[in-house]
Amino acid sequence: MSLHAWLAFIGASIILLLIPGPTILLVIGDTLANRGRSAWSTIAGVAAGDTTSMSISLAGAGALLAASATAFTVLKLIGGTYLVYLGAKSILSARRLRGDAAQAELPMLQKSARRRFVAAWTVTALNPKSIVFFVAFVPQFISTDHSFVSQCAILLPTFVLFASANAAMYALAARRLSTRLTSATAQRRFGYAGGAVLLGAGAITLGMRA
Numbered sequence: 001m002s003l004h005a006w007l008a009f010i011g012a013s014i015i016l017l018l019i020p021g022p023t024i025l026l027v028i029g030d031t032l033a034n035r036g037r038s039a040w041s042t043i044a045g046v047a048a049g050d051t052t053s054m055s056i057s058l059a060g061a062g063a064l065l066a067a068s069a070t071a072f073t074v075l076k077l078i079g080g081t082y083l084v085y086l087g088a089k090s091i092l093s094a095r096r097l098r099g100d101a102a103q104a105e106l107p108m109l110q111k112s113a114r115r116r117f118v119a120a121w122t123v124t125a126l127n128p129k130s131i132v133f134f135v136a137f138v139p140q141f142i143s144t145d146h147s148f149v150s151q152c153a154i155l156l157p158t159f160v161l162f163a164s165a166n167a168a169m170y171a172l173a174a175r176r177l178s179t180r181l182t183s184a185t186a187q188r189r190f191g192y193a194g195g196a197v198l199l200g201a202g203a204i205t206l207g208m209r210a
Contacts (some may be wrong), residue, residue, distance in 0.1 A: 009141040017166040029172035029197035034091040039171035041113035042120045047164040049124025057134030083202030090195030
C-alpha cells in the first residue's frame with residue numbers, strides 16, 4: 001500500500017481512538033478497581049481483543065453482523081452483560097473493605113493478571129459495534145492494485161499498536177489518580193468508582209444499535 005494511504009489510516013485511527021468507548025471505560029474502571037497493580041495485562045487484553053475483532057471483520061464475519069440483527073444483538077448482550085457483571089463484582093468487593101483491615105484484604109480482592117487479560121480481551125473482541133465498524137472503515141484504505149493480505153498485514157498491527165498506546169495512556173492517568181490516596185476509605189471509593197464506570201460501559205454496550 002502507498003505511504004499516503006497508510007498515513008491517512010493512522011490519522012483516521014487516532015481520531016477514532018480518541019473517542020472513549022466501552023473498552024476504554026473498562027481500562028479506566030479496571031485500573032481504579034485494582035489500584036496498585038500493573039495495567040499491562042489489561043492493555044495486552046485490549047491489544048489481543050482488537051486483533052481478534054479486526055481479524056474477524058477482515059475475514060468477512062463483520063458483514064454477517066451488519067446484515068443480521070440477531071447476531072449483532074447476541075454479541076451485544078454477551079459483551080454488555082459481562083461488563084455489568086464486572087462492575088457489580090467490583091462494587092461488592094469494595095463493600096467488603098472495612099476499616100484498617102482493608103489494606104490486608106485488598107490483594108485478595110484484586111483480580112489476577114490473567115483474569116484481567118481475559119476480561120479485556122472478551123469485552124474488546126465481542127464488541128459488535130467495533131466489528132461492524134471495521135467492515136466499513138478498513139476497506140477505504142485498501143487498494144485493489146495491491147495484495148489484500150499484504151495490506152491487512154500492515155493495517156492490522158498499525159491499528160492495534162495505536163489502540164494499545166491509547167489504552168495505556170488512559171490506564172496511566174487512572175493509576176496516577178488512584179495512587180494519590182491510600183487510605184482504606186479511598187480504596188473503597190476507587191472500588192466503587194471502578195465498578196460504576198464498568199456498569200456505565202455495560203449500559204453503553206447494551207444500548208448499542210446495529
